[in-house]
Amino acid sequence: MTEEGLMGSADNGVEVTGGKTLTKAELIESIYEKVGFSKKEASDIVELVFETLKTTLERGEKVKISGFGNFVVREKRPRIGRNPQTGEEIEISARRVLTFKPSQVLKSALNKGE
Numbered sequence: 279m280t281e282e283g284l285m286g287s288a289d290n291g292v293e294v295t296g297g298k299t300l301t302k303a304e305l306i307e308s309i310y311e312k313v314g315f316s317k318k319e320a321s322d323i324v325e326l327v328f329e330t331l332k333t334t335l336e337r338g339e340k341v342k343i344s345g346f347g348n349f350v351v352r353e354k355r356p357r358i359g360r361n362p363q364t365g366e367e368i369e370i371s372a373r374r375v376l377t378f379k380p381s382q383v384l385k386s387a388l389n390k391g392e
Contacts, residue, residue: 302328335376347380 302324309320331349334341341349356372380388 345383347378347384350377
């Protein structure tokens with residue numbers, strides 16, 4: 279596979295980098311190795327953090343993690359869209375969407391090499 283195949287690129291012309299995804303299991307393993315908790319304790323901590331984030335966001339509250347960023351739930355109103363295949367108008371229902379805004383610290387860390 280070519281390097282371009284590994285890196286990929288999005289349809290909008292923005293290059294997609296990486297290819298590696300951090301999984302929950304890898305996060306638990308990292309806490310286990312670095313902090314010294316048992317795997318069970320590390321797993322319980324990760325699950326508790328994610329559950330706390332989820333319940334806070336479900337209530338419509340912001341989650342602000344200093345040095346990382348903000349998670350905010352936004353309400354989107356219903357709107358009219360079009361079926362791209364037929365051109366037919368359809369109603370896109372109201373929904374809640376999760377947005378993330380990275381902190382300046384995270385932005386700086388991501389752009390060190392530039």
